[in-house]
Amino acid sequence: MRIGELAVASGTTTKTLRFYEEAGLLPAPERTANGYRDYTPAALARLDFVRRGRTAGLTLAQIREILDIRDAGVAPCQHVHALLEAHLGDLDRQIADLQALRHTVAHLHHSATTSDPTKCDTTTVCRYL
Amino acid sequence: MRIGELAVASGTTTKTLRFYEEAGLLPAPERTANGYRDYTPAALARLDFVRRGRTAGLTLAQIREILDIRDAGVAPCQHVHALLEAHLGDLDRQIADLQALRHTVAHLHHSATTSDPTKCDTTTVCRYL
DNA sequence: GTGGACGTTCCAGCGCAGGGGAAGGTCAAG
DNA sequence: CTTGACCTTCCCCTGCGCTGGAACGTCCAC
Incomplete structure (x- = not known):
């Protein structure tokens, strides 16, 4: 082949x-x-x-x-088992991190939606962040 | 400074x-x-x-x-607002992807936990994956 | 014998957000 | 007068999983 x-x-x-x-x-x-x-x-x-x-x-x-x-x-069974377990832990951590970040961003987005843009302060670049 | x-x-x-x-x-x-x-x-x-x-x-x-x-x-307010919205969408997609992956890996891990390692088939390297 | 579709090697780069380290200039304290 | 802590520019390296391209060899059909 x-x-x-x-x-x-x-x-x-x-x-x-x-x-x-x-x-x-x-x-x-x-x-x-x-x-x-x-x-x-x-x-x-x-x-x-x-x-x-x-x-x-x-x-x-x-x-x-x-x-x-x-x-x-x-047989790599044992290693694979441990690897998958560690991987699960990694994934849980990543998901939790992303969800926390999503909360933060959702809050920022919400204030950007409801706030008055005329109150922007130029020294902080953008008060929505 | x-x-x-x-x-x-x-x-x-x-x-x-x-x-x-x-x-x-x-x-x-x-x-x-x-x-x-x-x-x-x-x-x-x-x-x-x-x-x-x-x-x-x-x-x-x-x-x-x-x-x-x-x-x-x-004032970058409008741009920031749009950016945050798109970012939220990205995050949702990433979280969904990771959760789907987590399900897959959890299944694999579960079978690796409950299966009999003596049934491994060397031609597929590892039947847990 | 020629064209085109394969194959070979090697070298470079992507995107992201910096980090490492060399070779040298500058400044204050001891 | 020297030591050490700063500063400057410069270029390369990291991890990850490839991808692109150059320059060249090989095979098969026409």
Whole structure:
């Protein structure tokens, strides 16, 4: 399987595939006589896993950790479990932060809606912020 | 006021102040005879505005827009109002996205908690994702 | 033998908001 | 007279996940 075919099959681009190889996510494939990358179907399964990880919001570095564990012959279940737990915590924190920010902005927006613009003070640039 | 003093007074760094000047957020101040930047107290008020904008989650580019309007002698109220409204929409979208992602990750985490790790299939790297 | 669609490498840049550090000038205190 | 704390400009680096482009090789059909 050549790189272009794999790109189509995996829904990525050849650029991304070379980048993933460089980043250690995709093992360097065999080369054909002319130097072209020659992928096995395993690469497609791996890319599918990468895609699922990305969908779950994991970073490439985290996905690589999991792949490295699997490649070392160990089942990455435990690591994945811990990773997902930490990720949940991250998400909760991000959501809480964004909601707090949303409250702040909603307040600002509300005062900007109900206030009298003629009372603006030029020294503070804009009193709505 | 020298740059170091302004940095302390505004709670930023000299690096940031030069960066803001470069980015057009802070007008280039007068220079003393030896070439040092010499800030007026107005710079502090402006930095305070920048800080408030940042706290509200605005980008430096957005803050700059507001400052540019104010510097043009116009009250930026209307622009700020629209900006905040759009920002609210962005935040709502981000929060919704993160919550959807959280649901997905929570599901994955749950199956990783309740599943039997011995059933792992090596071809899919990890069935929890 | 030529065109076009593939493939290869390497280098650069995006957007965001600065940070690091070099190489040098300036000023006050000891 | 020197030390140390400031200041100046300059350019590169960070993280993240790619993307674009140049310059070149290869293969297949016509």
